[in-house]
Amino acid sequence: MSSRLQNILVPVIAVLLGVLVGTIIMIITGYDAVAGFIALWQGAFGDSYFFGETIRQITPYILAGLAVAFAFRTGLFNIGVEGQLIVGWLAAVWVGVAFELPKIIHLPLAVLAAAAAGALWAFIPGFLKAKYRVHEVIVTIMLNYTALHITNYIIRTVLSEKSDRTESIAESASLRSPFFESLTDYSRMHWGILIAIICVIIMWFILEKTTRGFELKAVGFNQHASDYAGMNVKRNIILSMVISGAFAGLAGAMEGLGTFGYAAVKGGFTGVGFDGIAVALLGANSPIGIVLAAILFGSLKVGALNMPLQAGVPNELVDIIIALIVFFVAASYMIRLIIKRFGKKGEK
Template identity: 80%
Template sequence: MSNRLRNLSIPIIAVLLGVVVGTIIMLISGYDAIAAYSALWSGAFGEVYYTGEVVRQVTPYILAGLAVAFAFRTGLFNIGVEGQLIVGWLAAVWVGVAFDLPRFIHLPLAVLAAAVAGGLWAFLPGLLKARFRVHEVIVTIMMNYVALHLTNYIIRRYLPSPSGDRTEKIHATASLRSPFFEELTDFSRLHWGIFIAIIAAIFMWFLLEKTTRGFELRSVGFNQHASQYSGMNVNKNIVLSMVISGVFAGLAGAMEGLGTFGYAAVKGGFTGVGFDGIAVALLGGNAAFGVILAAILFGALKVGSLNMPLESGVPNELVDIIIALIVFFVAASYMIRIVMDRFSKKGVK
């Protein structure tokens, strides 16, 4: 079996193993697995409204997955996507609330503000990594909490609505929502952001695979010493990689602030989208197209699971277990490779 075919088959096998083990857990717990999966499918694709919600959920997953995947591809571990997403969310909403501009200026400006905020939030761990070799995992994890509490403070202190725990709604000129999608999907929260996410995926693929700068970024990720010896600016590429990753994360926040919700609220905890982006990137093999496919799966599972308690009486937390199992099998891909290699050798004999 070729390496390319093996790499493509491992995520599929991981998904199947996750579903199989999840089914066994359902049966042991006394639940009807067939009814559960039927309710899951119905909740994701049974009505056009649900399908619109799936695509809406897929949108930030794609961008969060790209943020994690881009850093992985360039030798970095950006665990701070959640914080960068939150900062981008607030920046986009602030522009959407504070300015009253024509739509063709206001909406791009709000999206750009989110991208810049996410990139700037990722700049610091990139700089610390480049200049002082401070491990980016530690810094980005800590900055998640800084982002959460700082944005909550800004909302309460400077951007409160009369309720005090959220901002005002953004102006319609800054919204990604559209009457076209509302009519098409029976008033789901689907918005134009899905096209931004797809364009971002194409951009990541083109940058890493078709440009000299992308080659340098990947080279630095593979071997910093060899890259330095060949004349590449290692520190500059490390910082640039983290900033681009943060831009993707900030855009994910814009999708929530300008599309799904239309405001920023005080958060009692993390949104989870940034952390789910790690799983999306792993399942997608850190490739742009793979991230899109993985985001579709995760979005369908997240939205469809909400229907499981209603139709089948199965708690939707079981879907979180299945997702965790999928991630486990992807992370343990070396075990799957060993089994596949043994089967391949037996087939040759």
């Protein structure tokens, strides 16, 4: 069996095993699994409103997954997507609140501000990795907390002195559209899904069709060989983290300019950045795989909200299923071993 077919089968089998074990847990704990999954499906795709909300949830997942995957593909572990997302969110909202401009200028400016903020935040671990060999996992985890508390401080003291949230952004900076509202019964779906799809194409093009992308992958694969071949290893490490951070910042813009339209003090992390790790893992760090994984995760997250209402099944069970899927993907060695054995039996 070809390695390419195995790469496709591993996440598919991981999803099936996660759902299977989750079903068994539902039955053991006394819940109606069939009713639970019907409620899950209807909560994600049952009508135009739920469909719009599902697309809205998928959008930042795609971008967060791209951020994680881009770093992985170039040999880096960007665990700081959550923090980069938060600073991107704040930057987008600040531009959306502070300026009065025509929409054709204001909206792109707010989106670009988010990408720049995320890129700048990711530059820090990239620079420390390239210059001083400081491991990016440690730095990015620490910067998640730094981003959370700094943005909370800025919201409280600079952008909103009397409350724990900023003003709503100007209409000229909003990603929302009457077109989607009328199409999806006033869901919060917005134009960000097009930005996410464009970013999927951009990532594919950079990594597969450009010399710079080849260098980034080469440096990630073997820094010493890349340096011997004349590539600037330090510059490529920084560039990889910057591009990854830009994707993460855009994920924050989707929340700030689309879903919510403001920035609020957060008692904890949004979770989107951390879910992006699971999305990238399930999607095998490929652009198309990330889109499919984001669709799955977004559907599960939105559909789960309907499970307690319609079937009396706790939506925490969906989190268990997601965790099981990630577990089985992480245990892909066992799945590959089983696939190989079945493949050999089929050949006989």
